[in-house]
Amino acid sequence: MGIDVDPDWWKSLFDDVYLVTDARSVCDEDLTRREVDVVCELLPLKKEDRILDLCGGQGRHSLELHGRGYGGCTVLDYSDALLDCGKTAAAARGWEMNFVRGDATDTGLPAESFDHVLILGNSLGYLPGVADDVRIMKEARRLLRPGGWVLVDVTDGSVMRRKFNPNAWHEIEGDIVVCRERELGDNCIRAREVVLSKKRGLVRDRTYAIRTYGPDGLAGLMKEGGFADVSIRRGFSSREVEGDYGFMDHRIMTTARKRPA
Numbered sequence: 322m323g324i325d326v327d328p329d330w331w332k333s334l335f336d337d338v339y340l341v342t343d344a345r346s347v348c349d350e351d352l353t354r355r356e357v358d359v360v361c362e363l364l365p366l367k368k369e370d371r372i373l374d375l376c377g378g379q380g381r382h383s384l385e386l387h388g389r390g391y392g393g394c395t396v397l398d399y400s401d402a403l404l405d406c407g408k409t410a411a412a413a414r415g416w417e418m419n420f421v422r423g424d425a426t427d428t429g430l431p432a433e434s435f436d437h438v439l440i441l442g443n444s445l446g447y448l449p450g451v452a453d454d455v456r457i458m459k460e461a462r463r464l465l466r467p468g469g470w471v472l473v474d475v476t477d478g479s480v481m482r483r484k485f486n487p488n489a490w491h492e493i494e495g496d497i498v499v500c501r502e503r504e505l506g507d508n509c510i511r512a513r514e515v516v517l518s519k520k521r522g523l524v525r526d527r528t529y530a531i532r533t534y535g536p537d538g539l540a541g542l543m544k545e546g547g548f549a550d551v552s553i554r555r556g557f558s559s560r561e562v563e564g565d566y567g568f569m570d571h572r573i574m575t576t577a578r579k580r581p582a
């Protein structure tokens with residue numbers, strides 16, 4: 322029997338448990354620093370720029386950028402739990418940062434209010450249809466000033482499919498074991514994630530489906546979203562050690578521009 326997925330899975334999966342199961346990707350400051358190094362290399366960022374970290378989770382990239390003097394970051398995410406985590410981290414450093422709860426397809430933020438929009442850490446492909454990802458790209462374009470830049474960082478779907486691994490597991494700090502069973506769909510990968518604590522028993526048994534894009538598909542998506550000057554860098558990995566890191570490896574970093582007025 323195939324893996325059955327609730328189309329709204331993404332509304333509740335990104336919680337405190339995710340911060341444990343995905344800690345080796347999203348709670349590792351060295352990795353985040355390397356990712357932000359690439360952001361700074363690929364985009365013409367100025368210290369005074371207004372930067373939207375769309376689907377920014379707990380704001381790890383914005384926190385790193387803020388620490389480097391880019392004080393105009395706003396983090397938008399759907400998950401209250403992750404936003405609270407980011408707010409706590411900013412407050413602990415004494416930083417005033419903007420964390421906003423919203424849906425990336427329709428943020429409610431004012432048009433043309435950012436110089437850059439970042440969509441990092443494989444945060445596309447969660448909503449049910451490709452049309453939803455086009456809506457996210459169009460919303461990013463609406464939020465950018467003319468001439469502003471978007472950067473999308475997703476896993477390379479063509480590599481994921483070629484190296485497809487139907488079963489993966491990893492252990493965290495001797496207690497938590499994360500088991501992932503995966504299945505290839507036409508343009509997505511479906512997964513069942515079972516999380517066990519050796520001390521407490523079952524922590525989570527959930528399924529999800531993520532649409533993947535190869536370089537051509539991603540370039541097409543950005544053009545459909547109205548972007549120009551699409552440029553793709555393949556083969557990015559912020560890690561030094563090989564392993565199965567799911568959607569957080571073999572990344573494509575894509576930049577594009579909203580045409581100047």
Ligand SMILES: C[S@@+](CC[C@H](N)C(=O)[O-])C[C@H]1O[C@@H](n2cnc3c(N)ncnc32)[C@H](O)[C@@H]1O
Pocket residue numbers: 331335347375376377378379380381397398399400403423424425426440441442443444447448
């Ligand atoms: C894998 S996490 C990555 C978060 C962050 N960009 C990072 O690299 O740590 C994906 C994030 O996208 C958010 N997300 C997915 N779809 C969204 C949507 N339609 N609107 C707002 N947030 C969304 C989730 O809540 C989650 O925090």
